[in-house]
Amino acid sequence: MLTKEIHERPQMWRRNTVLFIISQAITLFGSSIVQMAIIWQVALETSSGLWMTILTLSATVPQTIISFFGGVWADRYPRKRLILLADMGIAVVTLFLALVFLFGETETILPWLILVSALRSIGTGIQTPAVSAVIPQIVPEKHLIRYNGINGSMMTIVQFASPAVAGAVLSIGSFHWTLLLDVATAIVGISILCLVSITQQRTSEQESSKSFFTDMKAGISYAASEKKVKRLLLNYGAFIFLSVPSSFLTVLMIERTFGDSYTFLTVNEMAVFAGMVLGGILLGIWGGFKDRMRTLAFGLLGFGAISLALGFTYRFWLFAVLMFLMSFFIPVVQSSTTTMLQEHVPEEKQGRIFGLLGAMYSGFMPLGTAIFGPLADTIKIQWMVIGCGVLIVCLGMQQIFRKD
Numbered sequence: 008m009l010t011k012e013i014h015e016r017p018q019m020w021r022r023n024t025v026l027f028i029i030s031q032a033i034t035l036f037g038s039s040i041v042q043m044a045i046i047w048q049v050a051l052e053t054s055s056g057l058w059m060t061i062l063t064l065s066a067t068v069p070q071t072i073i074s075f076f077g078g079v080w081a082d083r084y085p086r087k088r089l090i091l092l093a094d095m096g097i098a099v100v101t102l103f104l105a106l107v108f109l110f111g112e113t114e115t116i117l118p119w120l121i122l123v124s125a126l127r128s129i130g131t132g133i134q135t136p137a138v139s140a141v142i143p144q145i146v147p148e149k150h151l152i153r154y155n156g157i158n159g160s161m162m163t164i165v166q167f168a169s170p171a172v173a174g175a176v177l178s179i180g181s182f183h184w185t186l187l188l189d190v191a192t193a194i195v196g197i198s199i200l201c202l203v204s205i206t207q208q209r210t211s212e213q214e215s216s217k218s219f220f221t222d223m224k225a226g227i228s229y230a231a232s233e234k235k236v237k238r239l240l241l242n243y244g245a246f247i248f249l250s251v252p253s254s255f256l257t258v259l260m261i262e263r264t265f266g267d268s269y270t271f272l273t274v275n276e277m278a279v280f281a282g283m284v285l286g287g288i289l290l291g292i293w294g295g296f297k298d299r300m301r302t303l304a305f306g307l308l309g310f311g312a313i314s315l316a317l318g319f320t321y322r323f324w325l326f327a328v329l330m331f332l333m334s335f336f337i338p339v340v341q342s343s344t345t346t347m348l349q350e351h352v353p354e355e356k357q358g359r360i361f362g363l364l365g366a367m368y369s370g371f372m373p374l375g376t377a378i379f380g381p382l383a384d385t386i387k388i389q390w391m392v393i394g395c396g397v398l399i400v401c402l403g404m405q406q407i408f409r410k411d
Contacts, residue, residue: 023145023203028158030200031138032165034094037192038127039169041101042066044177044185045120047272050258058117059259060380063373066124070369073132078362079222082355086137086144087205091197093134098193100126101186108183123186132365139361141205143349151349152299153291155342160287163338167280170273226359235351236360242402243344244367246307249399251375252383252391253314253333260388265323278327282334290342299347304406306339311399318393 049062080089104123146154176185230236261271295302313333320326345364352360379391 019204020145020147023205024154026199026203027141027145028161030196030203031158032161032196033192033199034196035162036165036169037189037196038097039165040173040176041123041127041185041189043169043173043276044182045124046258047173047177047269049117049120050262050272052117054259054262055384057381057384059256060373060376062121062124063255063376063380065121066128067369067373069125069128070132070135071366071373073129074136074362074365074369075223076362077133077365078136078226078359080133081137081140081358081362082222082226083358085205086141086358087200087203089137090134090141091200093130093137094193094197094200096133097127097130098190098197100130101193102190105183105186105190108181108186128369132369135365136358136362139345139349139364140354140357143354143357144205145203148350152295152302152342152346155345155349156287156290156338158287159338159342160284160291163280163283163287167277167284170276170280174269174273223359226356226363229356230360230363233351236348239344239347240360240363240367242303242307242406243340243364244371245402246310246340246399247368248371248375249395249402250310250314251372251379252388252395253317254337255372255376256379256383256388256391257330259383260392261323261326263388264321265326271323274323274327275330278331279334282331283337286335287338287342290339295339295343295346299343299350300406300409302343303340303347304403306336306343307399307403307406309333309336310340311396311401311403314396314399315393316396318389318396 045062049058053059077089101123104119104126108119142154142158143151172188173185176188230240257275258272261275265271296305310333313329313336317326317329317333320329348360348364349357382391
């Protein structure tokens with residue numbers, strides 16, 4: 008799975024890794040500012056679970072669909088090239104929409120926000136499988152979980168700053184300035200990524216001669232037949248689905264429980280990202296259990312137990328503390344799942360498998376939002392948080408007492 012260059016030139020993989028992390032962090036910074044601004048704008052203008060559901064679907068359904076294609080492309084074509092093209096495509100679309108906001112008539116802002124999310128989602132669906140599949144090409148296997156943890160922390164540090172920046176930009180300027188800021192960060196990130204050396208992944212002549220849809224079917228068949236891969240994908244999908252109330256509906260939960268305030272929203276987002284940073288850093292230092300599945304179980308149990316406690320909380324300071332603690336376990340779940348797939352799946356199939364992993368996120372999250380979002384307009388979000396917390400704990404216990 009690993010190329011000889013990784014072992015023979017350690018200084019090269021470290022250089023490539025640092026540059027790759029920085030390039031992705033910079034592009035993520037701009038994207039996070041835009042997405043945060045969109046979420047806040049919709050939540051505070053509508054206070055509607057239905058509109059939040061529509062926004063979530065627009066940001067995830069296109070990614071879910073295109074991920075199947077993106078995974079095949081990541082196995083067929085140079086992954087660095089795919090990442091660059093996706094970044095440039097998102098930047099061009101974002102620039103066009105910024106100009107529309109700057110010079111056009113935007114009497115009704117909500118449809119434009121939905122369009123922004125949908126178009127950017129397509130680019131993400133192409134980029135994400137390629138990014139995940141590149142990592143084992145430039146990082147030795149023994150360092151994968153540490154890299155994934157540290158990389159997750161780096162990404163989260165960027166997201167930690169984005170709520171404050173988004174709030175500042177929206178306070179002093181119009182929405183189009185957030186779009187232009189995203190374009191600027193994309194240009195810088197693309198320039199740095201051009202300096203990263205990534206060799207072309209191995210592709211057998213037999214594989215390259217197959218049709219596009221044959222390749223896609225082969226990836227799905229592999230995931231269905233490989234017990235460990237299938238289990239990891241389904242566990243991750245179940246976690247994403249059950250985490251919707253405590254992770255994606257907290258904006259509405261705060262607005263309805265504690266009041267309509269940018270301060271509460273900012274503190275909440277910063278608590279979440281601070282917890283994720285700490286979790287990723289400690290995972291990078293610790294390296295997890297030798298049994299990766301127990302690391303996954305640890306993350307699920309911790310997230311579920313704190314989510315359960317969150318449902319009984321009606322003081323904002325305690326709410327923020329619990330959000331911080333709960334978020335600590337998110338990188339544990341994500342990094343352990345990603346690392347096990349990187350270690351187990353052959354290099355020539357990783358694009359398709361990570362395309363499926365991306366589809367699990369972008370598919371189960373809107374599915375959960377489509378169910379829990381409308382329910383949030385009829386029953387208290389706290390009850391959904393409690394119920395889903397119990398089910399996530401059960402999911403974690405299942406990993407501990409597995410019989411394989």
